[in-house]
Amino acid sequence: MTHAIELQDLHKRFGQNEVLKGIDLTVDPGQVVCVIGPSGSGKSTLLRCVNLLEQPTKGKVYVQGVELTDRDVDIDAVRRHIGMVFQQFNLFPHMTALQNVMIAQQRVLKRSKTDAEVIARENLDKVGVSDKCDSLPGQLSGGQQQRVAIARALAMNPDLMLFDEPTSALDPELVGDVLTVMRKLAEEGMTMLVVTHEMGFARQVADRVVFMDGGVVVEDGVPAQVIGDPQHERTRTFLHRVL
Numbered sequence: 055m056t057h058a059i060e061l062q063d064l065h066k067r068f069g070q071n072e073v074l075k076g077i078d079l080t081v082d083p084g085q086v087v088c089v090i091g092p093s094g095s096g097k098s099t100l101l102r103c104v105n106l107l108e109q110p111t112k113g114k115v116y117v118q119g120v121e122l123t124d125r126d127v128d129i130d131a132v133r134r135h136i137g138m139v140f141q142q143f144n145l146f147p148h149m150t151a152l153q154n155v156m157i158a159q160q161r162v163l164k165r166s167k168t169d170a171e172v173i174a175r176e177n178l179d180k181v182g183v184s185d186k187c188d189s190l191p192g193q194l195s196g197g198q199q200q201r202v203a204i205a206r207a208l209a210m211n212p213d214l215m216l217f218d219e220p221t222s223a224l225d226p227e228l229v230g231d232v233l234t235v236m237r238k239l240a241e242e243g244m245t246m247l248v249v250t251h252e253m254g255f256a257r258q259v260a261d262r263v264v265f266m267d268g269g270v271v272v273e274d275g276v277p278a279q280v281i282g283d284p285q286h287e288r289t290r291t292f293l294h295r296v297l
């Protein structure tokens with residue numbers, strides 16, 4: 055079977071700072087893999103290497119069997135299949151929720167305005183903000199903005215979704231709504247690579263949990279193992295701090 059994502063000996067260096075020191079990681083179709091680890095351990099850099107927002111210094115990135123690190127690959131074409139959701143929602147502030155979900159469909163996928171609007175409304179409904187179509191981001195709570203950002207990604211029909219701490223910028227009472235949407239997506243079979251500090255989510259939803267520290271994968275296994283019965287001291291120390 056072709057992996058949805060495969061990272062082979064991935065290295066990334068910023069100047070003298072080697073942030074990723076040889077990461078091997080796979081995500082299979084339909085799997086949810088959560089990446090946990092201390093701040094600065096390279097989690098965001100790892101995620102950004104999957105769609106080549108960062109160019110790896112060494113190693114290979116495959117998405118659905120296509121080597122992205124191959125010079126000849128059409129990276130824009132591959133990126134179209136990858137949805138990404140960031141900690142900061144990155145919505146256009148001067149556009150309504152509906153327009154935010156329509157714009158890339160029209161510009162990138164060349165969908166008609168009518169089609170883009172139908173698909174935008176479907177996805178805003180799916181994430182539970184159909185009553186906010188005409189609101190500007192500034193009129194929405196953080197949780198609502200993040201759900202619009204998820205709808206925007208889903209409207210592009212991605213084959214896989216990358217999430218980088220999607221709930222870290224939210225007030226605690228708004229985290230649950232976003233996690234509920236993510237859980238629903240997982241249940242529908244979406245392939246997801248999720249950087250998160252939400253251990254409850256990781257335990258319940260992830261097929262695997264990957265603990266990173268200092269630019270390496272320290273542990274990779276089922277949640278009951280990595281979170282429930284960690285084998286490495288570094289994992290135990292981290293979990294003591296966050297749990």
Ligand code: ADP
Nearest residue numbers: 068071073091092093094095096097098099100
């Ligand atoms: P995490 O997401 O686990 O907190 P990051 O991947 O954001 O970690 O960062 C890991 C390290 O890489 C940090 O030391 C950070 O300063 C460095 N880093 C990340 N992005 C850049 C960049 N664009 N330029 C220089 N250094 C960077």
Ligand code: MG
Nearest residue numbers: 097098099219
């Ligand atoms: Mg990060």
